Amino acid sequence: MSKPLSPFTKAQLLPQEETLEVYKKKGNLFIGIPKETHFQEKRVCLTPDAVSALTANGHRVLFESGAGKGANFKDKDYSEAGAEVTKDTTKVFSCPIILKVEPPSIEEISLINPQTILISALQIKTQSKGYFEALAKKRITALAFEYIKDEDGAYPVVRSLSEIAGTASILIASELLSNVNGGNGLMLGNINGVPPTEVVILGAGTVGEFAARSAIGLGANVKVFDSSITKLRCLQNNLGRTIYTSTMQPKNLLKALKRCDVAIGAVRGVNRSPIIVTETMVDHMKRGSVIIDVSIDMGGCFETSEVTTHYHPTFDHNGVIHYCVPNIPARYSRTASVSISNIFTPYLLEIGDYGGIENALRFDRGLKNGLYFYHGILTNKSVAEWYGLDYSDANLLIF
Known part of the structure; x- marks a missing residue:
């Protein structure tokens, strides 16, 4: 007597969690590092050594010419580390991932493409309601590095x-x-x-x-x-x-x-x-x-x-x-840049290993803690209360 045929394929019978693990695919990131324009800001998010580690893992880094000058890093150091150096600010802001020390100005947000991932400081006390409305309009996913937690529950940056x-x-x-x-x-x-x-x-x-x-x-x-x-x-x-x-x-x-x-x-x-x-x-x-x-x-x-x-x-x-x-750390811009870069690099490599920000936020709760915008939806309660805006819990959007 022959066995009855199953109405499901073997792949369909796999539990969903296991399927996620099976199909988790490494992705290549394209990161833009613009020059800091904020008053007296001399730091840079990534050092040439960090860029070298990222490019060695298959990621692309587009670096604005002069962005490392304040921390005494030359454009040549970055190009030799594998970064693409350009003088075109608009080109850097059109990258899918933007990495900054200071939050972007309203003018800089206008240069960012819709659905971009922004990683920078938030500095909630110095922002305006218009800043958050501009991010929402562009449906940006934004992470504030001062809110990112490590495995011990501390704030590393x-x-x-x-x-x-x-x-x-x-x-x-x-x-x-x-x-x-x-x-x-x-x-x-x-x-x-x-x-x-x-x-x-x-x-x-x-x-x-x-x-x-x-x-x-x-x-x-x-x-x-x-x-x-x-x-x-x-x-x-x-x-x-x-x-x-x-x-x-x-x-x-x-x-x-x-x-x-x-x-x-x-x-x-x-x-x-x-x-x-x-x-x-x-x-x-x-x-x-x-x-x-x-x-x-x-x-x-x-x-x-x-x-x-x-x-x-x-x-x-x-x-x-x-x-x-x-801003005392900006007085020691090179030390501060190396310190910030040491924290950012593992997170960027992790986002790449998870195949993008979506999976990284699912698996890393500390990284999710830094999220304050998800596709244009405000997810940070403190920001919402401070500026009288509507927000949604990130756990309801990412699961």
Whole structure:
């Protein structure tokens, strides 16, 4: 007796998940890297070494001439790494994937083709409603790198740039204390027989940790203040040594500020940084002491802080030097570029291995966390609430 014929083929009987795995096909990406036009932005998303890794895996990179100049990378470095270098800005923005450090301007969005994938910073506080409406009109899929999470649930790009900002804050402070820049002529420390310089750090996050690490390395006496005992405990553990820590007690803080030579502000808030140090407290600080307000991009945690630029970075308030530049990592553009590139490259290779952004978002939840536009549909709740826009949950669109 012959077997009855099945109404289904073998392929049709495979479970759907298994089918996805079977037919997952590697795709070749075409990435455009335009020149950064934002004020004082000198960083670039990919280094020549990163471009070399991408082109070796079969991907194409179209690089705008001069995009690496601010980070001291030549066009020749990129062409030798396998990138196609062009002076045509429109051609770069017509690529299926656009990679930028700063978010594109409204003029740049007009150059982008519909259904393009945009990977850049979002910088929600500096955007306008019109920016999101322009992205929606072009049905763009956009990822914000400050929202991308790694497997540990941390934000790798934010942490990386915070490490640079924290270390840089101490280096800048040491410059401003020198006679050359009109300071008190102090070194941070480590000189036998000379009392160490006093450094007060507000905030025990990544910026505070790396500022403390650098200050201790230079021999300074460090005091860290934070409202969270857990953060202070983590900081001590990460530094591997006991230092002065305190909660934000006004009496203790004022006492420390009166004695300090450098004060670093590294306190973040939800929508803006809280004012920790009042104008009266600043008036009690030593003449010639230095304030570095790293949280100025969120309003600053010193009442006397005002936004400055890399060209005119400081101002004097009652004899206290204030440094309030929002984009400190851009001061060290090459280091920052290498750091960003190290994070981006594996993600781009992963998107290629998954055959495109659609599958990558399905399989990588951390990458999906960075998604704020999906084919022109807003998927980020924070953006929607901030600008009063409609949004859809990304999990309902990608499954």
